[in-house]
Amino acid sequence: MKNEERVVIAGGGLAGLRAGERLRELGFRGEIVIVSAERHLPYHRPALSKEAINGELVASDLRLTISRELDAVWRLGTAATHLEPDRRVVGLPGGEELRYDGLIIATGVEPRHLAGAPRQDPRIHVLRTVDDAIAIKQAINSTQGLVVVVGGGLIGCEMAASVKTMGRDVAIVSRSSTLLGSAVGKNIADTVTEAHRVRGVRMAMGVKIRHWVRQAGGVAIHLSDGQVFFAAVVVIAVGASPSVAWLRGSGLVLEDGVLCEPTCHVVGGSDVVAAGDVARWPNLRFGGQPRRVEHWLNAVEMGRAAAENLLAGRENSRPFTPVPRFWTEQYGMRIQGSGLPAMGTDTTTLAGSQKDHRTITGFISDGRLVGMVGLDAPTAMIKLSTELWRQNRVTASGPQRRPPQHVPHTAAPQDAPRSVAPAQVAPAPAPVAAAPSRPRESVRFEAPRTRSVPTRSEQSQRFEAVRSEALRLENALLREAATRVEAARSDPGPTRTQFSDPVELPRLPRQQQESQPLPLPPSHAPVVRSRGQGRSLARTGPRARPR
Template sequence: MTASRQRAVVVGAGRAGTAAVEQLRAAGFDGEVVVLHDETTPPYDRTACAKGVLSGKQRPADVALPMDPRLDVTWRLGRRAAALDPWAKVLTTDEGEELGYDGLVVATGAAPVVPPGWPVGQPGFHVLYTLADAWRLRGELRTASVVAVVGGGLTGCEVASFVCSSGRTCVLVDPSDRVLGRPLGPMAGALVTDELARQRVDLRLGRRVRRVEPVRRGWLLLLDDGTEVVADAVVATVGERPDTSWLDGVPGLDTSDGLLCDERLRVVGAPDVVAAGTVARWPNLQYSPRPVRLGQWITAWEHGRAAAATLLGGEPPGGAVTHVPRFWSEQFGLRIQVIGMLPSDGEVRVTYLRPGRRDVARGGVLISHYGSTGLEGVVAVNATRAFTSMARGLLATSGAAIHAVAEIQAPTHAPIHAGIQTPIEVPRLAAVG
């Protein structure tokens, strides 16, 4: 074991890991900060992978996260954490190096999953999670005229939107009867689905891909109703799984769905270890004591800062780390904004900004979700102004940070990265035992 005093190790340099690094330094931690990151690219804005990078409006260099060199961080890019001994406080890398730590931030995010046997990585067959994935996909889309997107979630629909806007034919396959039903709720999902149909996406809803076969130019997808789709390129956006494989078998950790944490993001069963971002499953007491995982950019950022503060022994404001989920997406000429939680059995109120239009979604729709505590979530489609005022109300009652409304309104994430460090007064990591 490397002898260490006051060393913080961060695993994963996505938004959660980098926010943790920034917060450690902002809070005055002056020990060594080591970041292990298994991608070879420096930290970047992952959300741009399905937006600006794919469309070509941004090049990879444009989406780098601005990390202040004065943070004095030891970056280990291309290095993966491979094992953990939480009692000895030692982490082992994929090269067998042992790193002792006083505090550890697990921010390993997620990795895309596809059914067994799908030929990911072969020419014309893609997943979309990393910048490298996005760059490769962009290159291959140039020569594709028919693109099949498997999975109608946010990433799949953003890809479909780009494919259509660039004049290519898009076939979208999803087992549900509408796209985006999970992140937006059934009503907004149905409205967006109508818009996709109007924009001539070849929708194969209620269908699953049974088999994938190579054909002379591209891929053949055999669907469960016996129909076939032949496409030059396939993009599989069927799901992701929290990246905890390196923690498999560590006694005392619950990795059944991400890493189980307490309400302050302390990993249950591992002293001086916190988790942040998509990998963390924690009780978001804003809504419920039942631990949940949230896969959003703003969650990762807020988590990273809060987890670092917890590690340093300070109280995050209010004690528990609470969070109001929120995200936006732009696709098919629709600006979609979501804040809060959407209870499955609550009351739903719909406001049409321009009632009577055939293209309802384009005219503007605000969908308010009410649960046992009152208004719990809002979904807006082309209703930015109305959304902003509702969102302000929700955030004000939640006690969330002041910057939050700007975050959901911003056309890109870029301006938000500046000036976001609110130092939380905390001293140093607990001394090594």
Template sequence: MRTVTVVGASLAGLYAARELRAQGFDGRLVIVGEERHRPYDRPPLSKDFLSGRADEDQLALCDAEEETDLAAQWLLATRAHGFDAGGRTLLLDNGRTLGTDGLVIATGASARRLPGTSGLAGVHTLRTLDDACALRDALSGGARRVVVIGGGFIGAETASSCVSLGHDVTVVEAAPLPLVPQLGPEMAGVCAALHRRGGAELITGTGVSRLLGRGAVTAVELTDGRVLPADLVVVGIGAVPNTGWLAGSALLLGDGVLCDDGCVTALPQVVAVGDVARVGGLRAEHWTSATEQPAVAVRNLLAGRTVDSARPLPYFWSDQYGSRIQFAGQRHEGDTVRVVEGSTDEGSFLCLYEHQGRTTAVLAVDRPKPFLRARRELARPATRPPDLGPGPAPPPPPVTAGH
């Protein structure tokens, strides 16, 4: 291959570019990124960056020396609009076309928007650096009444940061408990208690009917009729994979770009990695997936066929109200949960999810060393549980903390 193009200049795209050079590709490397920024780390956006403990330069994922070593052509603030598989050509938003022999799709996902909020000031999402800058500025002018819509990891981390800055925070979650698909009802209830312990109000089991205000948001009306005064609203209701630009490309799409176990798509010399990739039936919006998939994807891209598979043990973490939540594995319906260290009452514990005598997942709150040991044990091939999922059916909504 003379030219390989990576579409997406975030974590997965950068790791793919690194792997291309590390695995011996010495041809032309082009990196296309919709954002104007060089690759940056997203997990701190809802935590240290939002709370002011980290600045933009501390988020950078590569420095000038590495950029020189990559010897890549960077096309930033440039959006891909289509891919002509027959002509091996990318269509870009500035009218340019870009020929390529190989393609790595790493376009990630975008924050899901709340309908009817377009043009209403004071309504924020938190997915990109520009999002985080706008929200941080909005939080800097004194105490605000903040309503966070969505109790997932992004919502919980944002709420935690807002509380630490002295704001009055209410989290609204439509489900009976946040994070049930990921943690199950028992442990979801334990983690939900972190909100109240941390100083935020948590309202569950009701959705949002509409946002009130003319020009700027003033309140959130819930489906049960309650009205919550709000100076700022943060919408954290999940993310949508960025696949619209690939419509008509002959790639198989469905909650992401469909790939085999090696990140290889239906088109030759095209692979997908990160939040946009549905690998082996599963799309996982985790930091670890974005960093581990590229090595396998690039190996298969350069080989021209699937010679390796990418099925790492799922892992994510979240920092909320001074506590660190860590989870590895995959919970299934019917798993039993057993606390093996600490206790849920004291707020520091390690628990195992088990199915028919085998451990399927491990969860810890403020138990980093025991968790690391349990995660390593779970990752051992001899002890890895079989995939107990329902096959090719879509999985529960992915974790969107970017971890």
């Protein structure tokens, strides 16, 4: 086996972490270097605007568990400065050059600047990192005046709700007439807006900021409707921009993120993939228009898919075609979304309750359900998700089979040439509408063995046991989904669902329920395309290198 191969992951967030773990699961034995501008190991970012602000969690509680199998070199506090794809080099501060055989771009996003805002003022904050959250919390605890949140999106609303639960006076300034805009539909947006208003949140909706006046006791914010808010603390939450400045001059397409093919391979790059918030790719399940998806679960799934396709090579890669999901919680109300609601040109009520505010809004495009958002309706969202998958099948994609698996074998003698038997590729099965997951067949590379495979360590055996259990659970869920689809076909029922009486469901702690690992699909032959030629790099299975 050759250990000099190196995969560089630019970005130390969730997408980069899951990509690195997936490389090891698939048997990559070379070096993994993770370059991160942050000085912290990966942490639970959705909690920054909620539990980290109101004090339910401290910074150490947010840290994500990192598998010991990852065995990566972490370059924390080191931002990538430039990329030279022709030389396969990532530039680092001080003129350092980091060579790679494969590159995963996962640098995420950075807070968008609000024109005219005096960002140099210590009372004006943005929220993206755990350090930002700590600074905001300290500023709130050390002042007594009004806290102004600029922005009425998911982060802005979560921030305002968290500050209000701390007993502080808070105001929201938004250019939209309702909170959350068109992201959740009018019914849910009106409910959320009213929830903030009845709790005493001061609302300035449909306005623009005309002037910022910095004074000794605070910052005066003059609005277009004549109102003036005198703020002790200001949090700007007006969206985010892809972190691509370090890629300028690389030859990659960087309009609204890193442009990728459906398989996550970066357009204009060789052996380069992208994942997470920074990646803009055509999801063939939803029309194939390149888009970015800034959701936590998408970072998990895309990081893993990008790692798989980097190892499989461009020709053998499968398109990444997820159904995105997101969530938010404010004042105990839980909002869950699925699909791409932004694609919808019309909305309809898929489910509703006559007793309370629970509802599900469907988003329609060309007569097809492309997204749905539910308010306090988790059970109904699960039931209706099958219909969302059914109406958005992948119609134009690359190969739908899994890349071949690799049978570990020992290295041949040094004087003998390395040889791998040709892959026997089985025909791809016909798509099954009842199961929206990817095909499960596997094809194996068979090669001669000169001696038995070494016994795995106890740690690797535990890892394999967890993997097997995840596969078993995944298969059970697929069978259940297939049963539901068949039942729906035989008895479609009404198009509008009425909820039953509320049922108290068991709830995991937030950090656990939103960081659950995904089921692991079967491993396949990890192959990295080498420079200038089509050789495959040697692998020996998912064992971690000795420490």
